Amino acid sequence: xxxxxxxxxxxxxxxxxxxxxxxxxxxxxxxxxxxxxxxxxxxxxxxxxxxxxxxxxxxxxxxxxxxxxxxxxxxxxxxxxxxxxxxxxxxxxxxxxxxxxxxxxxxxxxxxxxxxxxxxxxxxxxxxxxxxxxxxxxxxxxxxxxxxxxxxxxxxxxxxxxxxxxxxxxxxxxxxxxxxxxxxxxxxxxxxxxxxxxxxxxxxxxxxxxxxxxxxxxxxxxxxxxxxxxxxxxxxxxxxxxxxxxxxxxxxxxxxxxxxxxxxxxxxxxxxxxxxxxxxxxxxxxxxxxxxxxxxxxxxxxxxxxxxxxxxxxxxxxxxxxxxxxxxx
Amino acid sequence: xxxxxxxxxxxxxxxxxxxxxxxxxxxxxxxxxxxxxxxxxxxxxxxxxxxxxxxxxxxxxxxxxxxxxxxxxxxxxxxxxxxxxxxxxxxxxxxxxxxxxxxxxxxxxxxxxxxxxxxxxxxxxxxxxxxxxxxxxxxxxxxxxxxxxxxxxxxxxxxxxxxxxxxxxxxxxxxxxxxxxxxxxxxxxxxxxxxxxxxxxxxxxxxxxxxxxxxxxxxxxxxxxxxxxxxxxxxxxxxxxxxxxxxxxxxxxxxxxxxxxxxxxxxxxxxxxxxxxxxxxxxxxxxxxxxxxxxxxxxxxxxxxxxxxxxxxxxxxxxxxxxxxxxxx
Numbered sequence: 001x002x003x004x005x006x007x008x009x010x011x012x013x014x015x016x017x018x019x020x021x022x023x024x025x026x027x028x029x030x031x032x033x034x035x036x037x038x039x040x041x042x043x044x045x046x047x048x049x050x051x052x053x054x055x056x057x058x059x060x061x062x063x064x065x066x067x068x069x070x071x072x073x074x075x076x077x078x079x080x081x082x083x084x085x086x087x088x089x090x091x092x093x094x095x096x097x098x099x100x101x102x103x104x105x106x107x108x109x110x111x112x113x114x115x116x117x118x119x120x121x122x123x124x125x126x127x128x129x130x131x132x133x134x135x136x137x138x139x140x141x142x143x144x145x146x147x148x149x150x151x152x153x154x155x156x157x158x159x160x161x162x163x164x165x166x167x168x169x170x171x172x173x174x175x176x177x178x179x180x181x182x183x184x185x186x187x188x189x190x191x192x193x194x195x196x197x198x199x200x201x202x203x204x205x206x207x208x209x210x211x212x213x214x215x216x217x218x219x220x221x222x223x224x225x226x227x228x229x230x231x232x233x234x235x236x237x238x239x240x241x242x243x244x245x246x247x248x249x250x251x252x253x254x255x256x257x258x259x260x261x262x263x264x265x266x267x268x269x270x271x272x273x274x275x276x277x278x279x280x281x282x283x284x285x286x287x288x289x290x291x292x293x294x295x296x297x298x299x300x301x302x303x304x305x306x307x308x309x310x311x312x313x314x315x316x317x318x319x320x321x322x323x324x325x326x327x328x329x
Numbered sequence: 330x331x332x333x334x335x336x337x338x339x340x341x342x343x344x345x346x347x348x349x350x351x352x353x354x355x356x357x358x359x360x361x362x363x364x365x366x367x368x369x370x371x372x373x374x375x376x377x378x379x380x381x382x383x384x385x386x387x388x389x390x391x392x393x394x395x396x397x398x399x400x401x402x403x404x405x406x407x408x409x410x411x412x413x414x415x416x417x418x419x420x421x422x423x424x425x426x427x428x429x430x431x432x433x434x435x436x437x438x439x440x441x442x443x444x445x446x447x448x449x450x451x452x453x454x455x456x457x458x459x460x461x462x463x464x465x466x467x468x469x470x471x472x473x474x475x476x477x478x479x480x481x482x483x484x485x486x487x488x489x490x491x492x493x494x495x496x497x498x499x500x501x502x503x504x505x506x507x508x509x510x511x512x513x514x515x516x517x518x519x520x521x522x523x524x525x526x527x528x529x530x531x532x533x534x535x536x537x538x539x540x541x542x543x544x545x546x547x548x549x550x551x552x553x554x555x556x557x558x559x560x561x562x563x564x565x566x567x568x569x570x571x572x573x574x575x576x577x578x579x580x581x582x583x584x585x586x587x588x589x590x591x592x593x594x595x596x597x598x599x600x601x602x603x604x605x606x607x608x609x610x611x612x613x614x615x616x617x618x619x620x621x622x623x624x625x626x627x628x629x630x631x632x633x634x635x636x637x638x639x640x641x642x643x644x645x646x647x648x649x650x651x652x653x654x655x656x657x658x
Binding site: 004006008009039041042043044045046047048050051053055057059060061063068070072074075076078079082084088089090092094096097098099100101104106108325327328329 | 370371376377388417421657658
């Protein structure tokens with residue numbers, strides 16, 4: 001009889017938070033991905049149009065780690081009308097040597113939110129100017145807040161402007177971020193105003209048409225686009241994708257799901273363009289920012305290696321802290 | 330706070346078995362698949378070559394059912410050396426309207442074994458001669474035994490011959506099946522001998538080269554091939570696939586993963602051949618067996634609709650019986 005550990009979201013919140021160790025964990029995941037020995041199949045995606053639902057399943061095997069995660073991410077966009085969150089999900093950690101389930105991490109998307117925010121920190125650490133002090137955040141959801149918090153972990157951010165379609169939500173998010181991070185955060189009246197003077201711009205929306213125009217961008221800025229994880233999503237002007245120093249989390253994914261996809265469709269970037277991945281930039285095998293005046297763009301679609309990395313970290317911490325419930329299988 | 334049901338393998342064995350209701354359940358799944366409104370993405374597959382491991386993830390949304398399953402099937406082929414079974418896994422049942430996890434069915438592959446065997450019964454019910462009394466089973470594993478049991482549910486089987494590479498395992502499996510099913514079951518010295526005089530032949534091996542030759546097959550026989558669920562697996566002589574009255578469980582899958590794949594690669598069947606699916610035969614919209622002397626072949630790769638169907642059935646029975654553990658998420 002085998003045993004597995006089951007952890008609820010509350011358990012996971014006790015052992016994992018957005019902090020420097022989480023950023024390092026996700027950074028190492030990208031390095032592993034760039035090393036070429038990771039096995040990461042294409043995302044499995046199920047669409048349930050009649051209920052405005054979708055499910056993504058991601059996984060990756062990282063040599064050297066004892067386990068690998070299978071991450072199930074449902075998004076059902078009528079849920080708020082039922083008083084339920086749109087995003088949910090869980091991670092299953094399996095042994096990389098036996099395939100047995102080691103842990104069920106019933107995180108309701110919490111670990112995904114952390115590893116996504118941590119990827120934003122990793123992107124800024126390796127692509128933004130070292131002395132970046134100002135940020136623009138487009139969007140006012142959970143990731144908007146987390147991405148700003150993530151930037152403060154890696155750059156000396158002192159002020160930020162936040163824009164969202166709904167001005168009331170933008171104002172509330174700005175106030176909350178200001179209080180939590182102890183920096184100046186203002187709500188901007190439009191996205192162009194938010195981006196003006198920002199050293200780092202992070203887009204965090206589910207937009208299906210660009211919300212960031214190439215015309216607004218000035219030398220030295222870094223952009224992280226983390227909203228697009230499906231072919232129909234598009235936050236960034238394809239012209240900007242073509243002009244900027246482009247870096248993918250996973251080129252195989254961004255060609256199909258990311259901002260790059262739209263630049264390819266528009267004929268602005270060749271489909272087989274050999275663009276750098278974040279892990280290569282971290283490892284130093286490909287250039288990232290090539291000067292103070294460069295414009296850099298990191299296209300994050302979310303990768304299975306991040307899930308495997310954070311699930312492994314969370315599992316180790318649960319075991320060390322004696323948190324969670326064991327279940328005989 | 331939401332609640333989910335967690336059921337262990339022992340719980341599932343109490344509520345689900347290979348019986349007529351299970352065959353009907355899987356039959357309805359194939360009918361739904363043929364109806365064209367099912368959403369069934371391609372199988373996600375992760376290979377971990379250095380540990381001789383693989384994981385398949387299958388899913389399907391079936392309109393009209395409250396939930397849909399995500400089925401995780403690891404196969405790690407060095408496990409027997411560790412005293413562990415090669416195959417494991419679990420099913421996650423999610424609400425089709427909210428995406429919330431309704432149940433975790435920690436079946437270690439038990440439900441998969443049942444729904445796979447039930448598909449064999451469905452294939453025989455709609456493709457084998459009604460008066461089929463004899464069977465040949467190639468393979469001696471769990472599915473070999475279950476497939477023979479499944480045939481007895483739908484056809485008046487009185488005798489069977491079983492062949493496997495390992496004669497001792499074949500003899501043991503034959504003896505066990507004879508005792509359990511109260512029919513005559515003998516171990517055959519070679520696959521050709523096993524198939525001689527059989528009305529129904531079922532192949533259940535992980536063979537990567539054909540074990541069933543087209544030359545051995547005579548008019549009236551029905552073949553179900555259920556061993557191939559990956560592109561490198563191949564049990565059936567491609568010539569037989571081309572000649573027989575061919576039926577797929579899912580044509581999209583058998584073109585990539587099934588016996589059909591090898592017949593296409595060999596140039597014996599056009600890649601875009603419009604071949605019938607089992608659900609269409611059940612529904613009567615495409616012909617199956619066109620006469621007593623026809624040779625029929627059903628190519629089973631295993632489909633997400635079967636998983637959704639059996640997970641839904643098992644969940645309903647667990648709830649009705651008050652079996653399983655609820656877990657706050």
